[in-house]
Amino acid sequence: MPPDASQTDADLILAVLERDDRRAYGQLVLRHQSLVRTVLRRLTKGDHALADDIAQETFVLAWRNLKHFRFEARFSTWLYRIAFNAWQSEARKKREVLLDDPDDAPMLEDVSADLPDTASRIDLERALATLSDGERSAIAACYYGDLSHEEAAKTLGIPLGTVKTHILRAKAKLRARLTGAKETP
Amino acid sequence: MKTLEQLLVDDAHATMPDDGFSARVLHTLPRRAPRHLPWKAALILGSTALGSVLAALLAPSGTTAMQGVLDLATARYFTPGALAVLGTAITLAVAGAVLAADE
Numbered sequence: 001m002p003p004d005a006s007q008t009d010a011d012l013i014l015a016v017l018e019r020d021d022r023r024a025y026g027q028l029v030l031r032h033q034s035l036v037r038t039v040l041r042r043l044t045k046g047d048h049a050l051a052d053d054i055a056q057e058t059f060v061l062a063w064r065n066l067k068h069f070r071f072e073a074r075f076s077t078w079l080y081r082i083a084f085n086a087w088q089s090e091a092r093k094k095r096e097v098l099l100d101d102p103d104d105a106p107m108l109e110d111v112s113a114d115l116p117d118t119a120s121r122i123d124l125e126r127a128l129a130t131l132s133d134g135e136r137s138a139i140a141a142c143y144y145g146d147l148s149h150e151e152a153a154k155t156l157g158i159p160l161g162t163v164k165t166h167i168l169r170a171k172a173k174l175r176a177r178l179t180g181a182k183e184t185p
Numbered sequence: 186m187k188t189l190e191q192l193l194v195d196d197a198h199a200t201m202p203d204d205g206f207s208a209r210v211l212h213t214l215p216r217r218a219p220r221h222l223p224w225k226a227a228l229i230l231g232s233t234a235l236g237s238v239l240a241a242l243l244a245p246s247g248t249t250a251m252q253g254v255l256d257l258a259t260a261r262y263f264t265p266g267a268l269a270v271l272g273t274a275i276t277l278a279v280a281g282a283v284l285a286a287d288e
Contacts, residue, residue, distance in 0.1 A: 022211060022214065025211070025214070026207055026208075026210075026211050029206075029207040029210050029211065030203060030207045033201070033203055033206050033207055033210075034199070034200050034201040034203075035197070035198075037201055037206065038196070038197065038199065038201055039197070042196075052206065055206070056206075056209060056210055056213065059210045060210065060213060060214060060215070063214050063215075064215065121192070121195070121196050121199065124192055124193070124196055125196075139193070143193040143194065143196075143197050144196075144197040146197070171189055174189055175189050178189065178192075
C-alpha cells in the first residue's frame with residue numbers, strides 16, 4: 001500500500017479524528033515509520049527489535065492522543081517527541097538516562113576534513129552507539145527529529161547551552177570515530 | 186567525499202522498507218473510546234440534579250435551599266440548610282469535573 005501523496009498529513013489526521021478512519025491512520029504510519037524507526041534505532045544503539053517495539057508503542061500512543069495534536073507543529077515533530085519520551089521511559093526501566101551529563105573527557109580534535117568514501121550508514125550507527133545518552137539524544141533531536149537547538153532543549157528538558165555542547169562534542173567524536181582520528185590531550 | 190553533516194542528513198532521510206510494520210501497528214491499535222456524547226453529559230448532570238432535588242425534599246422540615254444560601258451568606262456554615270447547599274454545589278462541581286476530564 002504506497003503512501004497517498006495527494007493527501008497531506010493534516011487531511012489524514014482530520015479523517016482519523018472525524019471518521020475514525022483507520023486506513024487514513026495507516027497512511028500516516030506508512031509515511032512516517034521510516035523516520036521514527038530510524039531515530040529509535042540510533043537511540044537504542046542499534047537494537048532493531050527494541051527500536052521497532054518502541055516505534056509500535058509510539059504510533060499507538062499517537063493514535064490514542066491524536067485529538068491533542070495541535071496543527072501548528074509538524075506531525076513528524078510531534079511523533080518524534082512521543083518516540084523520544086517512549087525511548088526514555090523504556091531506557092529508564094533498565095538504567096539511569098543522563099541527558100545533562102557533564103562529560104569530563106577531553107574535547108576531541110575537530111576534524112573538518114571530509115569523511116572517507118568508505119564511511120557508511122552502518123559505520124555511523126556504530127559510531128552513534130559510542131556517544132553518551134545526552135550526545136546521542138541531541139544528535140537524534142537535531143538531525144533526525146529536525147528540531148532547532150531551542151526545540152531540542154525543550155524536548156530533552158536540558159539547557160540550550162548543554163544541547164549545543166552535546167552537539168559539538170558528538171560531532172567531534174563522530175568525525176574522529178569515522179576518520180580514525182586520535183584524541184587530543 | 187561526504188561530510189559528517191551529509192552523512193547524518195542522508196541517514197535521517199534514508200527510506201526504510203516498511204516490511205509489514207504498518208500492518209502490525211494497525212493490528213494493535215486499540216478501539217477508539219466513543220466520542221463525548223451529549224446524552225452522557227445529560228445523564229450525569231440529570232442524575233446529579235435529581236439527587237439534589239431528592240436531598241432537598243427529604244431534608245428536615247424547615248430546611249430550604251434559600252435558607253441554606255442565606256445561612257452561607259451570613260457565615261453560618263454548619264446549619265442543615267447550609268450543609269445541603271454546600272453538598273449540592275460540591276456534587277455538581279464533581280460531576281462537571283468528571284465531564285471535563287472525560288473530554
